[in-house]
Amino acid sequence: MSTLPDAALPSADPTSTDPLTILREVFGYTAFRGHQAAIVRSVIEGQDALVLMPTGGGKSLCYQVPAIARHRAGLGVTIVVSPLIALMHDQVGALDEAGVPSAFLNSSLDSAGTQQVERDLLSGKLVLLYAAPERITHPRFLAMLESLHERQKLSLFAIDEAHCVSQWGHDFREEYLQLGVLTERFAGVPRMALTATADSHTQADILERLSLQQAERFVSSFDRPNIRYTIVEKDNARLQLLRFLRDEHEGDAGIVYCQSRKKVEETAEWLQDEGLSALPYHAGLDAHTRRRHQDRFLREDGLIMVATVAFGMGIDKPDVRFVAHLDLPKNIEGYYQETGRAGRDGEPANAWMSYGLADVVNQRRMIDESAAGEEFKRLQRSKLDALLAMSESLDCRRVRLLQYFGEERESGWRCNNCDNCLQPPARxxxxxxxxxxxxxxxxxxxxxxxxxxxxxxxxxxxxxxxxxxxxxxxxxxxxxxxxxxxxxxxxxxxxxxxxxxxxxxxxxxxxxxxxxxxxxxxxxxxxxxxxxEPREPTPRGRGSRSSKAGVAPKVPRAAATLDAEGQARFAALKAWRSEVAKEHNLPAYIVFNDATLAQMAADAPDSLDALAGISGVGAKKLEAYGREILRVLEAVSMAQ
The missing domain is CATH 1.10.10.10 (Winged helix-like DNA-binding domain superfamily/Winged helix DNA-binding domain)
Incomplete structure (x- = not known):
């Protein structure tokens, strides 16, 4: 590789409203996936939309690209309804890296910070603003939106995690019910509801409560073929989990879900005693501790988060290699949502669960003892029954899972990536x-x-x-x-x-x-x-201990096929990315994901034009990091 010339950056058009141009120049991707193109076109044209797309399927781009296009067309700001502070921070951080003026309003801001964001909002500077539903429906904030609406500077409402509006769903949040005010107060402003998980009852609730009956519906396949589903009969669940982690996921990042706060604490402590890097997360921890643990999970490699269902919504970490359940979830929606946090990068991942008789009894007891009405209890029992049927099934787990969401497969179809397909059980x-x-x-x-x-x-x-x-x-x-x-x-x-x-x-x-x-x-x-036929019980010994310090760093699957020179380039790029992420206080994957680094390492681009052709390298990132990346690659080449 020759000495780098001080070449001009490839030209970009910051005024284009063409969605494919925006996708390429802002986000660095050359083509939309699945329904993305149709969704983006519809929303740019001002249509309402209901978007059901699995975790990792690219839901964010479905409103971010239209937000940029409509802002460039002079239509103003997009308001994104988001339920979690951590999700807002990561989304805004990623947009900032891509050169898109964005902000969030939440309790992490002080008074001066809040006032600055509000000034930017009213001045038209922002392309997207993220806020929680309770803030968006506050009278003071609604007054600001009215001001924008009067000036025709209110472009779009994107309601993320829209299943939260449904009382039938697995993650109902009462504050979402107030979002109907957006329809009443801001006629003519398009609205889109997005979620990864919604059965027929929940979809109907979303459409009714958000007045989206006339919206175009975009329902992608619920299948996540990269996730392997495994359900084992609970017998010494801790040792079953430890065997799973040691055999298949030593050194990997993952999530272990438990039903109670006490069990979360005890399991995290036990995993630490076994030499694994693990942290607890539940609603009983103070806000500072929860935020610190979540930040560590997002930024560190190979960390295990042991959590209640209070953890997970909106977690964008792409390299979660496993999700394990030590207790039975309440229903298939919850199970699907939680397991969907694994393998967002499209690489192989595992969804592992142990369950037993006590789980069945406990879940039924919680339904029976709840203060809900009988109709609600009846529906929750039917949802639990569907999860139990999948757990007890002798046939393909994925077929059962997809059938629940109304997605049929032809008779005899097998996924060949679940325990029942890979090791058919004796009957x-x-x-x-x-x-x-x-x-x-x-x-x-x-x-x-x-x-x-x-x-x-x-x-x-x-x-x-x-x-x-x-x-x-x-x-x-x-x-x-x-x-x-x-x-x-x-x-x-x-x-x-x-x-x-x-x-x-x-x-x-x-x-x-x-x-x-x-x-x-x-x-x-x-x-x-x-x-x-039940499997043999797990031996009752403690199992072998291992030290995290003794685990060799794993090569990400995206880079596994690189030759020795490519591996050296990948390692250098990863070290450079780590430094940039620390400097910007961002998770490393927001700077560039592993797949993008692996393509850089494989192609070894020697010019800015060549680097611009790498998937995931948008115009702003090319401008900010392009010459540094080329120097890193050149240094590796000269050292070999």
Whole structure:
């Protein structure tokens, strides 16, 4: 590579309203993906839109490109409704890197900062402004929007995470209900609602509550083929998780979801004791600690965040290689949303979950004990049942997941990237075992006048004499010992499946087991129950410890195919990116993502024109970093 000339930058047109030109010159991409082009054209023309697009599918570009085009056409600012401070910071940081005047209004700003943003808003300087729904619907802010609207300088409302408006959804936020005021107060300003997760009930709610019945709907495939789905029967869940992390994700960034704050704290501490870099995150931590932990997760490599569902919405970190659930989520929407935080870069990622009988009982109990109305409870039970059906399925997990969102595959289709496809489970006809279990539940209740938990019922079925079976006289029942030939693990699976299918219900203060009306058909042998053979229990030892310091840095998958010289260029570019990110106080991937660095390392461009052809290098980044990148590449070449 020769000494660099002080060449002029490739020319760009900062006034163009053509969406493809904006995509190329601002964001550095040469083509839209999927429905993006149609969405962008529709919104630029002033149409309302409902956009359903999976995490990592490029939803942000669907409103950012129209926002730039409409601002250049003199139509003013785009207001983006965003529920999380961290998401606003990252989005504005990325837009600033791309040369797009943007800002956010939230509680992280002091009075002077807020006033400056408001001045920039009213002066027409901003292309996009991010704010939370409660701020947008505040009378003072609405008055500023009225002023802009009167001057025809209010271009577009983009309502991100729109599923939050639905009371049927998995992440309802009451403040979103007030967004109907945008329709009433700002007639003629186009609105678009965007989300990655919405079943038919939630979609209908979004359209009604945001008055988008006439909006054009753009529904992309919910499939994320790069994510491998694995669900295991819970047996020593911690060691199952540790084996998963050690075998498949040593040194990777990931998220572990737990149901309770206490379990989050205990799991994070345990992972740290095992030599893994892990942090807790839940709503019980103070705001400063939550922000610090989230910032570390976004900026550091190989960190594991152990969290409740309070963590995750809007997390743009592209290289999350796994999402693990130690507890069953509430429904498929929640599961899909949370697992979708893995593999946003399109590279292979894992969604791993352990679940057991207690998870089923606990989720049903939370629904039953909630203060919601009966119609809401009924719908939540049906949503839970859909997740249980997927968890207990013997066929392709992805088929079940996509069917839930109304996306059908032809009969016999297999994804070949879930546990059931890759290692088809052994099956057994559990019909007779199910009849034994139901009969035992009935006999124990009939004898004692009240129900019992699964552990006691399994003792009766297996003929395991305990103080409780002797005290209750259950050793005299006709069902005593009739299931000796079936292992305790198998019995837990039978009872869990019967609960999942709705043939057995958990009742009363202690959630003892009883029979549902549908149990009669099973007892009469009219329903076939087929289950998977349970796997061998996880050994009860602590497992081997490993030190994070002893883990060699992983080569990102985007760079895995580079030769030795390419790897050297990639490492140098990554080190340079790290320094720039620290200087700008941004996550490294906002400067350039791994795929862009890998293409630079592979192509070894020796001019600004050649560098401009790399995907992800827009005009502003080329101007800001182009010569530095070329010098980094030249230094590596001279050293080889």
């Amino acid at each position: 057994w006809d559990a019909t007779e075992a199910a009849r034994m279990a139901l009969s035992c539940i009935y006999r124990c209740h009939q004898h004692s006048g009240f129900g019992f938990g699964s552990a006691h019922l399994i003792d009766v079925l297996r003929g395991a004499s305990t103080e409780k079976t002797r005290q209750r006289g259950h050793e005299q029942l006709s069902t005593w010992g009739i299931g000796r030939a079936i292992s305790e693990t198998q019995w837990r699976g039978v009872i869990r499946q019967l609960i999942a299918l709705g043939h057995v219900v958990a009742e009363g203060e202690y959630y003892t087991l009883g029979l549902a009306d549908s149990a009669r058909a099973v007892l009469r042998g009219e329903v076939k129950i087929e289950l998977r």
